[in-house]
Amino acid sequence: QLQLQESGPGPVKSSETLSLTCTVSGYSIRSGNYYWAWIRQAPGKGLEWIGSIYYSGTTFYNPSLKSRVTVSVDTSKNQFSLNLRSVTAADTAVYFCARSHAYYGLDVWGQGTAVTVSS
Amino acid sequence: QSVLTQPPSASATPGQKVTISCSGSGSNIGSNPVYWYKQLPGTAPQLLIHNSSQRPSGVPDRFSASKSGTSASLAISGLQSEDEADYYCAVWDDSLNGHWVFGGGTKLTVL
Numbered sequence: 626q627l628q629l630q631e632s633g634p635g636p637v638k639s640s641e642t643l644s645l646t647c648t649v650s651g652y653s654i655r656s657g658n659y660y661w662a663w664i665r666q667a668p669g670k671g672l673e674w675i676g677s678i679y680y681s682g683t684t685f686y687n688p689s690l691k692s693r694v695t696v697s698v699d700t701s702k703n704q705f706s707l708n709l710r711s712v713t714a715a716d717t718a719v720y721f722c723a724r725s726h727a728y729y730g731l732d733v734w735g736q737g738t739a740v741t742v743s744s
Numbered sequence: 745q746s747v748l749t750q751p752p753s754a755s756a757t758p759g760q761k762v763t764i765s766c767s768g769s770g771s772n773i774g775s776n777p778v779y780w781y782k783q784l785p786g787t788a789p790q791l792l793i794h795n796s797s798q799r800p801s802g803v804p805d806r807f808s809a810s811k812s813g814t815s816a817s818l819a820i821s822g823l824q825s826e827d828e829a830d831y832y833c834a835v836w837d838d839s840l841n842g843h844w845v846f847g848g849g850t851k852l853t854v855l
Contacts (some may be wrong), residue, residue: 662844664844671746671832671846671847671848671849672781672789672832672834672846672849673846674834674843674844674845674846677844685841685842685843686843687843687844688840688841688843721788721789725844728777728794728795729791729794729795729800730777730779730791730794730795730834731779731781731789731791731834731844732791732794732800733791734788734789734790735788736787736788737788
């Protein structure tokens with residue numbers, strides 16, 4: 626059964642880099658067919674897509690975050706990662722990773738991990 | 745300000761039918777399939793509808809959706825208390841090299 630699990634180092638200080646990893650189990654990222662995505666949700670707010678990556682390294686990014694975001698993939702570990710640079714309090718959110726398919730959309734999600742940016 | 749426009753709230757009594765709208769533009773809803781998600785407090789969104797009107801296995805047929813032009817809608821019939829949640833529409837937008845966009849979400853209250 627496919628599962629996605631987000632992990633990260635915990636609280637992040639303002640101006641630093643937020644780094645998260647999503648570990649995929651039950652499906653090999655290297656198999657293709659799917660993109661792998663990061664989405665976030667600020668407290669009390671809606672969903673915001675951050676970026677997506679294919680196993681080959683092809684990426685798509687949210688235009689409003691593109692200058693600060695890097696999404697990467699490690700097929701040997703069956704993981705993909707998010708780096709968000711120069712964070713501020715506005716980046717405080719629950720961060721979700723998800724699987725993305727052209728027909729099924731963002732069909733399987735991780736449980737999410739809360740990240741707080743402190744000054 | 746979300747690219748896709750949803751009403752912030754909706755309400756109905758058990759057994760009734762409720763419809764949630766999602767309005768976009770030619771570069772998103774007008775060109776690509778729409779997806780709908782249900783989110784309970786403190787949990788990850790759950791896919792309700794894919795490819796504009798298709799239900800994944802396990803989603804009750806009380807949930808239906810359609811798309812016309814640059815708008816889409818989700819209908820929930822035979823409303824139940826467990827349907828109380830936030831609902832989001834999502835679609836791929838072809839502008840600016842392509843990106844996912846979400847509606848602002850609709851909080852459904854079962855009275």
